[in-house]
Amino acid sequence: MRKMKKLAGLMILTALFVALLLPTDAQAASASKSALKAYNRLLQKKSYTIEREKYNMTNGVFSVAYIDNDSIPELLVRIDWRSGNNMLSRLALFTYKNGKVKLLDTRPLGLLGGYGNKYGYYKKKGVFFTDFAHGDYGGRSYYKISKGKAALKLSKGIEMQASGKSKITYENAAQKKLTKAKFNQTLKKMVGSKKATWMKMYPNTAASRARQLK
Numbered sequence: 338m339r340k341m342k343k344l345a346g347l348m349i350l351t352a353l354f355v356a357l358l359l360p361t362d363a364q365a366a367s368a369s370k371s372a373l374k375a376y377n378r379l380l381q382k383k384s385y386t387i388e389r390e391k392y393n394m395t396n397g398v399f400s401v402a403y404i405d406n407d408s409i410p411e412l413l414v415r416i417d418w419r420s421g422n423n424m425l426s427r428l429a430l431f432t433y434k435n436g437k438v439k440l441l442d443t444r445p446l447g448l449l450g451g452y453g454n455k456y457g458y459y460k461k462k463g464v465f466f467t468d469f470a471h472g473d474y475g476g477r478s479y480y481k482i483s484k485g486k487a488a489l490k491l492s493k494g495i496e497m498q499a500s501g502k503s504k505i506t507y508e509n510a511a512q513k514k515l516t517k518a519k520f521n522q523t524l525k526k527m528v529g530s531k532k533a534t535w536m537k538m539y540p541n542t543a544a545s546r547a548r549q550l551k
Contacts (some may be wrong), residue, residue, distance in 0.1 A: 348413065355479070368409050372433035373550040376412045379431070379438050380498060380550075387429060387443050394417045397426075398538035400456070401549055405463040405482045409433050413456060413465070413536060426454075428467065430480075430487055434471050442487035447492070456536045459528040464490075473497040481527060491515075491523060 380399060384391040397416040404411045412431040417424060426446040431438050445468075446454060458465040465483040469475060479491040494506045507520035515523070541546040 365480050372409045376434055377546050377550045380546055392427060395541050397541050400536040400538050402458050402536055403461055404458045404465050406461045440486055441482060457533045459531045460534055462528045462531050464527050491520060
């Protein structure tokens, strides 16, 4: 009898736990779905104003990732356009909060044509990074999302020397030189043991949006 009472008590506690958990999960799923719908509408816009300049959102690529520590994904967009023989680009990172799409960070990438630009993040650590490589130069910049904004925190530059060896420099947000040990220590505090994940960028087409924003 005593065992039966214990079992009944456990079953009641389990049922209560599930009842409490389901609304939270349902709310998170609903918020995520609302964000994806809003991102879809944003990407379909003929023009979107960033820093008083209008950009055609369909001229670019995008990716969705859970960068900060909530249940709502972020949207990374690279908007491309031609100026003569040059390809120019702007990077923009968005999130969804209080029922609206919010711009977290934006920056011009300059000439894109001969550059290898890649992007990555540390899932739910609020940290994303941009990579570039062009000729003998390359580097990576790390950004941290905090209080509704994204700010540069660390950067690493790589330059190939005539000797064939690479010269690597490390800097903080104030462009102050850091030792490799200090750089790694600071990055460790930002991301812990989480491994970096590369973002796959998709062309901003109806087919891509239908697959990625669902």
